[in-house]
Each structure stands twice: as structure tokens, then as C-alpha cells.
Amino acid sequence: MSSKLVLKDDLLNHFPEILDHVSDAVFIFDHEARILWLNKGVCDTLNIPRDVFIGKTQQQLVDEGHIRGSVVYSAIRQRKEVSGIVNTRAGIEAMTRCSPIFDSQGNLVFVVCTSTDIKELNDLRVTLEKEQRQSKNYLRELEYLRKILLLNEDFIFDSTQMKSLLEDIMKLAPFDYTVLITGESGVGKEVIAKTIHTNSTRKNEPFIPVCIPAIPPNLLESELFGYEGGTFTGSLREGKTGLLEIAQGGTLFLDEIGDIPLDIQVKILRAIETNEIRKVGSTKTVKLNLRIIAATNKPLDQLIKNRTFRKDLYYRLSVVPIHIKPLRDRPEDILPLCHRFLQEINKKYTLNKTISKEALDVMKQYSWPGNIRELKHSVERLTALSNGDLIIPDDVKKIFKYPSVGDPENQPAVTESPIKEFEAMEKDKILNALKQANGNKKKAAELLGMTRTKFYRRLERYS
Template structure:
């Protein structure tokens, strides 16, 4: 090799961003990148002229990639563990002369310590999540609940604690809240946790029964009591709930005439079928729900005050989703999985779609969320549900929309590479997630990535992120 060529090779290796080591056929180091040995906790250029076998024997290289290539006479890749605690990925390549004799070995090394650490953290997180999932499944089986109550917000935690405290009793419960917040699910949960869980749970939506049929539906009727009546009569919904739970949803729609009769049933534990002469004893636990202001209806005379106070023993207001945003991510994950399983598909949410759904105000609450996800999963052919698949009104109602580049303008004054553009978007999204979330785990959920990835990117962009930590 000529002197100029050798100098040029030495300079290339010296200035390279890669960690390069070249040995001769005897394993003697002839060239080495100055920063290469810092990964092994040693001074740069301290081992030019040293034998890799000697370094391997002393424990500096464990093992030596160049020594392995000399032995195998082919490309080799290994993970090394240094005395300084680092994990190094090394790849070695043999160099043969014209006669086919191995004359040099060139190896490249990369510090993988941080990546291995992130992988370990990710595995630990996966293991922990699997453990949590197992605990949840065991809890569901133990409680025999077909309607899991999913929440993360402190508001719902307080409500859930109250529900657990009163579930074992027979106290009347009145759920207040907007349509779709999950009142019927909570009523079912209370029944499942009560002493009556083996008995019927009868749910009645008072807004769906015509007033003319209400009495016969609720109290039943005797044979021949009116034109069109079944010849053997019919058992009413109140009788069907005997020994179990009667859940009257939309109780504010209950006609005044039925309110009087219902109050008598609650007071006397007796009822009579339409056209009947014999009172029947009934024993049920009553749960009611409404999205109407019953107190104002009492003041206006459209709802009986004595029935109101009979129902209002334990009032529980269920807040809309807009007041408990912490619950939205876990509900999204639950219903996405539930509907995927239902239709045997594996649709996923794009990170931006997920972000839009998390920040949507959900005027229809949980019911709207479930219906929207089901519609998207059934009507979108792509395996990934993207922002453009969402309804227009949903895309426009996000409180703090993130601006994403939608096209590349070759004529713009400030030309940026794809990498630079991607980095800018990542930095913007991380900064917004940081302001919105309390932990890196919540940030990961919002961004649609793993928590170790969030940590890595925050470290990567720490000098460019404008994080308000005050």
C-alpha cells in the first residue's frame, strides 16, 4: 500500500462517525477509530499495534469480533459486554487477497446500551401490562359482571366507591346524567354485585312505551280485561322483577297516572294487574335514571314530589365524558378491542386519529363513542383508521388541533428534508402531549407509542423541545 493511500485510509477511519478497527491476519490492530475504545472505558489510540487475542485474554474484548472472523473466515456479528457496563453490537468482515488468503479484518462497533435498556424497560412494561390484564380478567370473573366499569378519572373512582358501598343494600338509587354516559351499565353492575344477582334484572326504558300501553306493560293484565288482551293474560314488568332488580330508565318520562301507582307499589309492596281483583306481593330493588332535572319537574308539577323523594334516596350524578377526559383513552381501547373481536377484524387507530378522538368532546358520550367506532370498523376497508375517515364535525371540534404538513411544496423558500419535517412534527406532538398529560405513560397513550419511545424521543429532542415546566 502506497504511503499516500495509507494516510488517506488512516484519515478516513479517524474522521469516521463509525467505530472502526482493522487488524492484520495475525490479529494485530493496524488501524482504529480514536473514539472506538472509549466504549470499552479505555483511552483512544492506546491499542494500535496490540493483539486482539491479548485484549481478549485480559477481558477488554469479550469476545473479540476480529478474532472470531479470523477463526470463522466469514462475516460475524455479536453482542459484547464491556467492563464499563456497556452493550456493544460488533460486526466483522474478512478481507481476502487475490490468492484467497485472509489478510485483513475490518470491524464496526455500535453502542447499544441505551437500546438494550429501552428493550428491557419495554419488556418489563409488557410483562406488567400482562399482569394487570390478568388481574382485571380475574376480577371480572370473580365479580361475574358482563358489563365492565372502565374508568381512570378520580371523579369516576369516587362514584364507583359509592356504588360498591351501596350495592349490597336494597336502597333506591337515582342516576342523573346525560344520555349515553353509562347509567344502564352501572345499574346492571349494581345488580350483579347485590344479593339479588341470581334473580332477574328487568330494564324498562320509560320513553319507549306509549302512554296508552304503559299500565298494561308495567302491571300486566288478567284474561279478557280489554279488547285484544291475550286470553291467558300477561305478567307485567314489575312482576317479572320480583325478588330481583327493576331498572326504570328515563324515569322522567313516566306518565303521572303511572307515577301514582308506582308510588303505591313502593310503599305497600303490592300491585294489581289491569282488570284484576287480587293484589300480588312483589319484592324488588328499584334503580332509576334520568337525563332530566326532576327537581324542576317537581316544582313545575310534572313529576310527583312524593315519588321524587322516594326515588331520591341515593342520587348519583354521572358526569359526561367532557368532564372526565382521563376516561376517554381507556374507553377507546376497550370498545376498539370489543368491536374488533365482535367482527373478527384487527382495525387500528392512526396516532393522529387517536389524538383527535381523545380530544373530542363526545356530546353523545360513551354511546356515541361505541357507535362511531363500530361504524368506522365496519365501513373503512383500510386496516388503519386515519383522520380523513372521521366525520367532518369531529375533525373540526378538537380544542387544540395540531397542524400536520399535508403536502410538500418544492418551491417554498425554506426547503427542508423529509427527516427535518418529521422531526418538527414529532417535537410539536411531544410538546403538546407534555402539556396535556401528567405522566410519560399518559403521553405514550395519547401519541400511540410505547412509554420507552416517549422517553427516548424526549431525550433526543431535549435541546429543541420548548417544555413549560413551571
């Protein structure tokens, strides 16, 4: 028994030395996020002596520029393990995990954090992939399983149109050609783009989706191409890596490409043609190795006629054009989609909702202007408003303002879809805000809690 105590004491005495031999950076904080101890890995990573850090808070490290980002405070606030990305002054990007430790009364005593260089993780992944390639049989089985998972999780369909589309995707995926995906809003253009990426030779590299309208026009160039430090007021001192560069080796998905300004179109075209970019404020070029997939719900041919979209960029993007038909043209897909959405909702909320065949027949008669996105929101509404576990035709007719079941023709008389209802409500709010602000758009945006960019976009949509 005494030998065990001696061993335990010896272990405790050498514990700091043991942690110094751990390759990861290890911090120990108190309940106020003040550093109590750190291992040699932290000192090596930040290139600063240990005694400089002891007693400082995580916020002080951020304020002094040693790191960007903090996970400790989230772990303290949420009282559970939290993970996140932290960047160092030296340009190291680290995956950080912080775990709170409590005493017997449940009081927070310590927070232990470990950080691993993401580059090291990527190197380990590359090594693992090389080892996996040694077994061709294993890889074939892995590819087969991935395709099965793909069909079960991302591609939900039963129509011949989508089956044919999937066959085309499997044929073109291995080639690095640019792809232009067209179709109405909500048909699943990003799902198609992900499917192409997942079945390509770039599947183990990043898939970076970019929604063009979500980025303010004045920031779009710097977000896509990056910038050098100090290029403009408010820019980061060390500069910023653009999304095109972040997607290196993988796939960049440019959603709503029809909304991209003409001056940026020229630079996108050049990036595709030369496979290189130049950051804002830089004279150096950066070589690119990526695939570009673009998507739009707008008629690009009409935009070309209106001279708001470049014809040469259109030809560059549409080497392989893909058109996704709207849901109303493939009603066979409504049943598997509904079952999938119900499965997700039942799992999330511990429900046992099902939908009757008759209810599905009624849903097939609807035109679904919002496509799959509208269908998903409608299923969510049905699960919330239906009385029993079985969703029946009356439930469907109620949310879409159908006539009663006793209607002799039993035909849908839809006045508005849920999306149309929402848009009408949002339009009223915008008009009321403009009245309150006496036509001042800036004040109206503030009243609604919207950014000016978002407000102007909504205003343009409803005008």
C-alpha cells in the same frame, strides 16, 4: 357380531319405551312440522292423550290453544338447532330446543324437539346454589372472579371520577334502597344499574330493564302492573303478568323515569311504599319483593316545578342518588373505551384495527354530546372508513369535520357530531313527509314506516 345386531334390534324395539321414561317432553316432527311421535312427557304436560296429537302440525297446536309460541318452524327455516320459550294452556313455561335431522343428500327428514319446564330448571338452579354455599372458600373465590369480570367487561374506565363512583356502588349494592341514576343520554346509566344488581344479594335473580318512552302511554299501566284476562278488548284470555311481578326477587330498572305519566307515577309510588300492586281489572293485591332502580337524563327538579313529576315519588326514588358525569368531563376514559370497542369490532369482523395515540388525542378534544354511545358509533365508523389498519388523526378529523392536519392551531372545529348529523337528516325526512301528506300526521307516519307514537315523539323532539 350377531349378539350386537340382536342388541341393536332390541334397542330399536324399545326406543319409544325408553323415551317415555325421559322427564322432558319429546316431539318428533316431519319436514312439514307434522307430529309423527311424542313421548309420555308431552301427554303429561298437556294432559291430552297421545293419539290426539299424532298427525297434527305445530301450527294446529297453536291454533287450538294447546301452546303459545313455536320453535319448530324456525328450525326448519334456518336448518339448524333453535331454542325458544313455549307456553302451555296449563300455564307451564318451557324452554324448547328443536334440532333438524337431514338425510345423506341433505334433505330435511325430521325435527326433534325437547321441552323442559323452566320452573324445574329454576329449582335445579336453587339446589345447585345451596350446594355451592356449603363451600365458603369457593364462594369467596367466585365473588372475587365476578368482580374481576365486572371490571373487565361492564365497567370500562380509567378516570378518578369513575373509580370513586365504583367504590360508592360497591358500598350501596348490598342494600335494597331505591337508587336514582342521573346523567346525560349515552353515559351508561343502564351499565351502572346492572353493576349495582350484579353486586347485590339479588344478583342471581332477574334484572328487568324497562324503557318508559318505548311503551305507548295507553299500554304502560298494563305492561308494568299486568292485567286480568278479559279486562279490555284485545287482552289475552288468561291475562298478563306485569313487569313489576316478573322482576320478583330481582331488580326492576325504570329507564327515563322522567317520561312517565302522572297517573302512573301515583301507582309506582304506592308500589314502592306498600310493596304490593294490583293488576288492571283485579281486586286482589300481589306482594312484591324487588329492588327498584330508576334513571333519567331530564332535570327532575324542573319537572317538579312544572308539576309534571311528583315530588313525593322523587324522594322515594332518590334514597341513593347517583350522577354520572358526561364523557367530556372524564377524557381519560376515552382510551380504554376505544380499545374495548376496537377489540369487539376486530373480533366480529376479523380485523386488526388499532388507533394511534395522536388520533386519541384529537378525539379527547371533542365534546362528545352523545357520550359513550356516540363514541362507540364513531369508532365503528372509523373502522369502516379508515384506509389502513392504523386509525390516524386525519381519519378522526374527517368524520368529525375537523380542519386538516396542517392547520396552524390544530384545534377541532366541529360543526356537528354524528348524532347531530343523523338528527338533522331525520328532521328533514319528517318535514318532507309532512309536506307530502299535506300536514296529516297519520299519513306522514305511514310514509316513514313509523308508528304514530314514535312519529309524535320525534316530532315533539324536533319542534
